[in-house]
Amino acid sequence: MDLEYSAEYDAFRNELRQFLDEHKHLSPGAVARPPANREEKEDGPNPAQRWQQLLIEHGYAARTIPKEYGGCGEEPDPLKAHIIAEEFAKARVRPGHSGDNRLVPTVLELGTEEQKRWLVPPSIRGEMTWCQGYSEPGSGSDLASLTTRAEVDGDDFVINGQKIWTSGAQHADMMFCLVRTEPDAPKHQGISYLVFTMDTPGIEVRPLVTMTGEATFNEVFFTDARVPKNQIIGKRGEGWFVANNTLKHEREGLGDPHQAENRFREIEELMSNENVDGESIMNNPAHRDRLLQLQGRMLAMKYNGMRVLTSQRKHEEPGLPRWIIKLQGCELNHQMAAMAIDALGELGTLYHRSDHIRAGGMWQQRFMMDLGLIIGGGTAQIQKNMIGERALGLPKEPKVEVKSA
Amino acid sequence: MDFALSEEQQFLKQTVDHLLRDQCSLDVVRADATEKQTKNPSLYDGLTQIGIPGTLISEDYGGVGLRLLDAALIAESLGGSVATVPFIGSSVLAPIAIELAGSDEQKNVWLPRFASGEITCGVALGDHVGARDNDPITSDGASVSGRSMFALDIQNADVMLVATADCELHLVERSEVELKPLYTIDKTRSVGELVFEKSSSEPLSSTSDPSGTLAKVIDAGRVVVAADTLGAGQTMLDKAVAYAGERQQFNRVIGSFQAVKHMCAEMAAELEPCRSLVWYAAHAYDAIPEDARLTACHAKAHLAEVGRFVARKATEVHGGMGFTDLLGLHYWFKRIELNRQLLGTPEFVRNEAAKMQGWV
Numbered sequence: 001m002d003l004e005y006s007a008e009y010d011a012f013r014n015e016l017r018q019f020l021d022e023h024k025h026l027s028p029g030a031v032a033r034p035p036a037n038r039e040e041k042e043d044g045p046n047p048a049q050r051w052q053q054l055l056i057e058h059g060y061a062a063r064t065i066p067k068e069y070g071g072c073g074e075e076p077d078p079l080k081a082h083i084i085a086e087e088f089a090k091a092r093v094r095p096g097h098s099g100d101n102r103l104v105p106t107v108l109e110l111g112t113e114e115q116k117r118w119l120v121p122p123s124i125r126g127e128m129t130w131c132q133g134y135s136e137p138g139s140g141s142d143l144a145s146l147t148t149r150a151e152v153d154g155d156d157f158v159i160n161g162q163k164i165w166t167s168g169a170q171h172a173d174m175m176f177c178l179v180r181t182e183p184d185a186p187k188h189q190g191i192s193y194l195v196f197t198m199d200t201p202g203i204e205v206r207p208l209v210t211m212t213g214e215a216t217f218n219e220v221f222f223t224d225a226r227v228p229k230n231q232i233i234g235k236r237g238e239g240w241f242v243a244n245n246t247l248k249h250e251r252e253g254l255g256d257p258h259q260a261e262n263r264f265r266e267i268e269e270l271m272s273n274e275n276v277d278g279e280s281i282m283n284n285p286a287h288r289d290r291l292l293q294l295q296g297r298m299l300a301m302k303y304n305g306m307r308v309l310t311s312q313r314k315h316e317e318p319g320l321p322r323w324i325i326k327l328q329g330c331e332l333n334h335q336m337a338a339m340a341i342d343a344l345g346e347l348g349t350l351y352h353r354s355d356h357i358r359a360g361g362m363w364q365q366r367f368m369m370d371l372g373l374i375i376g377g378g379t380a381q382i383q384k385n386m387i388g389e390r391a392l393g394l395p396k397e398p399k400v401e402v403k404s405a
Numbered sequence: 406m407d408f409a410l411s412e413e414q415q416f417l418k419q420t421v422d423h424l425l426r427d428q429c430s431l432d433v434v435r436a437d438a439t440e441k442q443t444k445n446p447s448l449y450d451g452l453t454q455i456g457i458p459g460t461l462i463s464e465d466y467g468g469v470g471l472r473l474l475d476a477a478l479i480a481e482s483l484g485g486s487v488a489t490v491p492f493i494g495s496s497v498l499a500p501i502a503i504e505l506a507g508s509d510e511q512k513n514v515w516l517p518r519f520a521s522g523e524i525t526c527g528v529a530l531g532d533h534v535g536a537r538d539n540d541p542i543t544s545d546g547a548s549v550s551g552r553s554m555f556a557l558d559i560q561n562a563d564v565m566l567v568a569t570a571d572c573e574l575h576l577v578e579r580s581e582v583e584l585k586p587l588y589t590i591d592k593t594r595s596v597g598e599l600v601f602e603k604s605s606s607e608p609l610s611s612t613s614d615p616s617g618t619l620a621k622v623i624d625a626g627r628v629v630v631a632a633d634t635l636g637a638g639q640t641m642l643d644k645a646v647a648y649a650g651e652r653q654q655f656n657r658v659i660g661s662f663q664a665v666k667h668m669c670a671e672m673a674a675e676l677e678p679c680r681s682l683v684w685y686a687a688h689a690y691d692a693i694p695e696d697a698r699l700t701a702c703h704a705k706a707h708l709a710e711v712g713r714f715v716a717r718k719a720t721e722v723h724g725g726m727g728f729t730d731l732l733g734l735h736y737w738f739k740r741i742e743l744n745r746q747l748l749g750t751p752e753f754v755r756n757e758a759a760k761m762q763g764w765v
Binding site: 001002003004005006009079268272282283285288289291292293295296297299300301303304306307309310311313314320321324327328381383384385387388389391392393394395396397398 | 406407408409410411414474646649650657658660661662663666667669670671673674675677678679680681682684685688692693700703706707710752755756758759764765
């Protein structure tokens with residue numbers, strides 16, 4: 001146990017702090033906001049793209065992506081990645097990205113050389129944005145039952161079907177998508193992984209308004225959408241394997257402990273600054289005790305994150321400490337939003353730009369979004385199955401035999 | 406940056422676990438509980454032979470000179486086996502108090518005897534961790550008077566460490582104290598009421614900051630109690646997972662039912678981050694002073710909450726059998742429940758955490 005950083009890492013952190021001090025005024029705001037629509041992106045790089053370019057130049061974004069694909073070409077160093085995440089979170093500055101943290105690693109690992117050159121450089125510059133076409137109305141947790149089909153016709157796949165829960169499809173340039181190409185194969189072996197532009201004729205995006213009142217998700221309909229055959233990542237019928245690679249990257253991205261710590265500090269400020277009956281909310285022992293319970297959970301998750309980080313540095317499989325991150329991290333965030341709302345009482349229900357609203361209704365927005373995240377990206381129940389089966393070694397549920405009609 | 410146990414620490418834990426597997430079976434625990442024995446002689450001898458009582462005592466005084474994280478790992482093992490031996494009071498709180506507040510002569514006199522296991526020490530801090538049914542402990546410098554409840558590790562103890570209401574620490578010979586055992590749900594540990602009436606005492610007064618010293622002693626105790634709960638909780642989880650993987654109903658092992666599997670997953674998801682919290686708090690005690698007290702409080706309080714959750718769910722996974730004496734699961738359940746209240750209840754300890762952050 002040694003929580004000191006060696007001189008190399010202290011120097012790295014100091015450089016980063018200096019960089020942030022000098023440049024953070026150029027950051028396009030802490031919250032990622034995609035441009036309003038695809039047409040607006042024509043005239044030169046937007047502030048987010050310029051910020052990303054600056055971060056890549058300084059080695060703070062797309063660090064491990066090889067130089068030939070536009071990245072920094074650094075050796076993977078989980079500790080530096082951690083320091084970057086930590087310092088950006090502390091400074092409340094929008095961090096950089098690695099293109100799309102699901103698509104880019106997948107293409108780098110499983111794509112052809114041509115595909116890497118086509119997809120990776122513009123993605124990490126933020127000029128090619130992505131949405132994920134996985135879930136379907138009939139295939140949520142049972143993703144492998146998906147039925148959107150792609151049939152070969154000449155040099156193209158012809159896609160018909162529907163995707164749902166497609167975050168950002170209204171803004172994205174491209175989709176990575178799972179389609180059924182081999183309808184007669186067992187369900188996990190009949191899937192292929194395609195990439196294509198959202199401008200492809202035959203694709204229709206319909207916004208899906210959620211309980212937050214915003215349309216962060218979409219439904220995407222395919223009617224004879226033609227995609228060139230060479231836009232497949234991996235081989236035909238191997239899409240499930242390719243997709244699992246993507247999901248692995250997505251799971252690791254959710255439930256960031258820095259986010260939880262920042263959120264906790266925001267609630268602490270809120271409780272110190274807001275009054276009820278002329279007294280600070282922090283003076284109410286019931287609210288205070290809830291805050292402390294959340295602090296205990298938050299710290300436990302923070303140190304759990306340090307443990308995972310240490311395993312990754314040593315190239316060890318972190319096991320259980322990693323399996324639980326999505327489940328526990330999303331739940332903690334949700335509980336923190338709930339705590340903030342309760343501290344605000346009736347004011348906590350204000351929304352829709354109401355008078356007297358606090359923080360623009362952020363806590364309600366988070367409270368609802370976090371519930372979405374508890375469900376999305378593998379529901380809490382699916383997470384518990386994985387923890388039970390893969391980490392604890394409990395047996396799977398017996399398969400129910402399907403009787404054909 | 407290396408947030409992990411060293412090879413030596415892993416070896417230490419394995420050694421203790423191995424000894425406990427041999428010498429602290431459920432049959433042993435059950436027999437001790439029946440006989441109201443909380444210092445099993447052969448087990449204590451075994452632990453003494455590998456230096457456990459001297460874990461935190463410096464090598465100058467015959468100890469092993471390890472740190473609180475090592476003591477926490479030992480406590481985790483002891484909790485995991487619901488071991489019927491003194492540790493938290495006699496081998497953590499008392500030696501730390503003497504190291505921090507004793508004179509060189511006192512260290513020379515007492516610590517080697519603790520380290521060798523020759524004597525054990527009861528510890529009474531009742532005035533400072535939520536006093537109940539107490540007569541505050543007072544002192545005239547050479548003797549102490551008053552009553553302290555829930556003193557730890559008192560059975561067969563040779564000497565008692567007691568904190569006065571004014572934060573002085575005193576050592577009192579066993580013969581000077583009226584000792585009344587209290588029988589809690591947990592039969593694996595010894596707690597009791599100590600009554601002092603002008604009991605002649607030896608003050609540990611080589612500290613310029615008595616209240617700070619006492620607080621540091623309590624911090625250490627809280628981390629180690631939390632570690633004990635971590636170990637007990639882990640054993641309950643392991644037993645639940647094993648049972649769920651064997652027990653059959655409706656022609657299936659019950660662990661294949663999501664209702665049962667999810668209980669196990671929830672226990673693991675709650676308990677696993679606790680390990681990191683305990684490690685951090687124990688490490689901070691020695692190495693990160695600015696985080697030490699806050700994380701000690703959180704380790705104590707959070708483990709109390711998660712411990713109770715795991716104890717309840719693990720019992721439920723075992724169905725009716727979990728509720729019986731036959732399986733003995735209740736020994737862990739009760740150990741966790743006693744730990745929850747010792748050295749400050751979760752609410753009490755969280756309130757301390759609020760104070761130190763300026764929230765009260």
